[in-house]
Amino acid sequence: MSYLQRVKQGFGSMTGFFTDSWSELKKVKWPTRKELTSYTIVVLVTVVFATIYFWVIDLGLTELLRFFKV
Template sequence: MAFLARIKQSFGQTFSFFADSIAELKKVKWPTRKELTSYTIVVIVTVLIIAVYFTVLDLGISNLLRLVFEG
């Protein structure tokens, strides 16, 4: 019987977890479509700027090393 009691307690904890999760999700202030769009644009632009920066940096270092080792 102790085994069944542990299983019942385990399922109770699992259901309690999901119930608490749903309750917390109802408290969240979800962004509007306009806010979500602007956040997405900011992230994409930031990633593109960083990608261009590292590409230029990589090309510069590659050319510098090529000059040092071939020169």
């Protein structure tokens, strides 16, 4: 197989990949604006709670280490 044939075959498979990907994206059930808003709020609240949780754990461990260091 010549070099040009391999390049042409590579571009053919790449074109097929994008065609197949686009057809699969058409099958996806995308969330409505209301669903997307509620999902975003859930994620943000979860991140805030996780941040606060780890911040409190970090403060506690820091104070514990300071207590035993002295």
